[in-house]
Amino acid sequence: MTDLPVIVIGAGPQGLAAAAHLLERGFKPIVLERGAGAGAAVSEWGHVRLFSAWDELVDSASRRLLQAAGHAIPTSGYPKGEAWVRDYLVPLADTLGDRIRFGLEVTSVTRLGRDKVVDGGRDEQPFAVRVVDHDGREQRLLAQAVLDASGTWSQPGPAGADGTPALGERAAAVHIGYRIPADVRALAGAHVAVVGAGHSAVHAVLRLAELAERHPGTRVTWLLRRPSVEGALGGGEADALPQRASLGVRARRAIERGSVELVTGFRVDEIRTSGDGVVLVAEDGREHGPIARLFALTGFRPDLSILSEVRIAIDPALDSVAGLAAEIDPNVHSCGTVAATGAAELAQPERGLYVIGAKSYGRAPTFLALTGYEQVRSVVAELAGDHEAAARNELVLPETGVCGGSGDFGGSSCCAAPVPIELERATV
Incomplete structure (x- = not known):
């Protein structure tokens, strides 16, 4: 051969x-x-x-x-x-x-x-x-x-917390993105959310936070499955890698300024289509929405x-x-x-x-x-x-x-x- x-x-x-x-x-x-x-x-x-x-x-x-x-x-x-x-x-x-x-x-x-x-x-x-x-x-x-x-x-991961698409996720596909958005201008004034704890999620959160600061009325929610945001922010100013440190520091500051609403321990179980958006339902029964656009960045x-x-x-x-x-x-x-x-x-x-x-x-x-x-x-x-x-x-x-x-x-x-x-x- x-x-x-x-x-x-x-x-x-x-x-x-x-x-x-x-x-x-x-x-x-x-x-x-x-x-x-x-x-x-x-x-x-x-x-x-x-x-x-x-x-x-x-x-x-x-x-x-x-x-x-x-x-x-x-x-x-x-x-x-x-x-x-x-x-x-x-x-x-x-x-x-x-x-x-x-x-x-x-x-x-x-x-x-x-x-x-x-x-x-x-x-x-x-x-x-x-x-x-x-x-x-x-x-x-x-x-x-x-x-x-x-x-x-x-093959991007789903928003559902158990590794499979959440109930209703496929039906709500028109409202969900699975990549870091390139152009978010059309979302000005809307309620948008990001699910994920990795740096793809951090990138998306920062891009949307900048939109919210330019266009008051834009609401950005960051939904984490884990109980704390700390692991997602890297080492901050003590990080030996400045590029990574910058990303984590910027995300923390956006949260502190109120440009981003942080919700921890939110494990998506169901996604309900509601009008021109979706409502997210967690495993513990909490609901969040309506959301015009959801970015599921879970690997x-x-x-x-x-x-x-x-x-x-x-x-x-x-x-x-x-x-x-x-x-x-x-x-x-x-x-x-x-x-x-x-x-x-x-x-x-x-x-x-x-x-x-x-x-x-x-x-x-x-x-x-x-x-x-x-x-x-x-x-x-x-x-x-x-x-x-x-x-x-x-x-x-x-x-x-x-x-x-x-x-x-x-x-x-x-x-x-x-x-x-x-x-x-x-x-x-």
Whole structure:
């Protein structure tokens, strides 16, 4: 099967980095992306500034590839998602050229001629990756190995406190957003609410608080499932990471000024449509509303359906790769204490299949761009038979740690608590 390509699913930061490492190692990578361009998911939160500096956002092999092509990469500052796409991900995809195939959605990954029950000859069969284009046409591609870097962006968590949509949540969908809003001007004078405790939620709260201060009569409510806001505000002025500290300090001040109404211990059980808005009902019977617009920012989770016919080991609590769970559990770790993980931890029962990037962390909010790049380097080294390089740890984090990324790429706030990924300087 060595003449077959290695297929990478997703043309985001980790998927493109995988292609660059594969190319360096002499493989023929094919990257399948359902969006129209590189970093399609990042583009959807392009208005959000990352808490990672530029040198924490660029993969090593990708840097070498871009430098060889004469492309300059920014070296200072904290970019917004749109700049990360424009100045890094798109040029990287352009350099990789026709190895990236856009507009193709992967619907399944299997072993050719084998469902997951069959043992006989399994490892000798290539992977069969089925895709569908925007016109509904299907095709099947064969591969010697598959790296699933499709992320978690397509599956945001619900407002309901028990992990499923609250009663009435689907019926009220027109009044609910699951992303950090880019333009809130239409909400001036309305009652708006945010559910969530991660830094995606903090970003949204601050954006709405600014609207309320410009337009008196606008009411902003921040609903937390937890009993206190402290964990969501970071270390404040004592925080060693100034960008993170600024966000937490600003949120605290907005609450103190009365620009934001804080409601703690509110676990959404039901959402009732009421006129042009909704009323939220908590598990303890409290009601809040009517609310014109609700932003449910409670993290993201992986879509594992495309892997249903291959043999994978997934942690039952985190939906992460099982081999990573002990290292990334948000009940134990923050971004700064998560260790590097590589091919050994990412190995699956299905030889040659790896789930990498944010998807490998499942629901855990501790994922960083840097840890994802280290995963990619190690996995590609293992595929190339360079076991020494695969086992080596080349990840270097700042002493204070780095947290997640965009205001919400990957979906969870790393240093805050179990749900979103960001408030320190990193990225997804």
